[in-house]
Amino acid sequence: MNNHLPKKIIVLECAGFALIVTMLWLNEILDLPRLLFGAPETPINWRESLVESLVVIALAGLVTSVTRLTLARIKYLEGFILVCAACKRVCIRHEWIAFDVFLRDHSDAKVSHGLCPLCAADLRREIPSSAA
Numbered sequence: 001m002n003n004h005l006p007k008k009i010i011v012l013e014c015a016g017f018a019l020i021v022t023m024l025w026l027n028e029i030l031d032l033p034r035l036l037f038g039a040p041e042t043p044i045n046w047r048e049s050l051v052e053s054l055v056v057i058a059l060a061g062l063v064t065s066v067t068r069l070t071l072a073r074i075k076y077l078e079g080f081i082l083v084c085a086a087c088k089r090v091c092i093r094h095e096w097i098a099f100d101v102f103l104r105d106h107s108d109a110k111v112s113h114g115l116c117p118l119c120a121a122d123l124r125r126e127i128p129s130s131a132a
Contacts, residue, residue, distance in 0.1 A: 006071040010064055017060035021053050077106070 026032065028049040033039035082091040083099070090102040100111040115123065 006068070006075075009067060009071065013064050013067060014060065017056060017063075020056050024049055024052050024056065 028044055028046070031042055031044075034041050081102075083089070084091075084096065088099050089096040090099050092102060092106075097105075100113075103109045103111050
């Protein structure tokens, strides 16, 4: 993942929430339904706008926190994976586990087993034709 992409995503999220807060206050100050649709005039309610703004800001904090955690997880998953050249086990936190176990535990991938054409040919060569 591009190193600047996570920062851009967070900045865009924050800008979106800032736009929402701005629209809340513009609506309160300018009475947008009255201006745009001819609705009856409503009095300014500073407390309501403040509470709405605080709720949006709290939601922004929650969303950006979840985004940061998700992006960190993606960065981790995109990292290098140490695989044994002989047995193909994967080293995770100093523990060697089977590759299919690694996939099951660290992704949503479903694992099935089979033989590639090269291994199937090697296996046929190893098994005497009289045993088959």
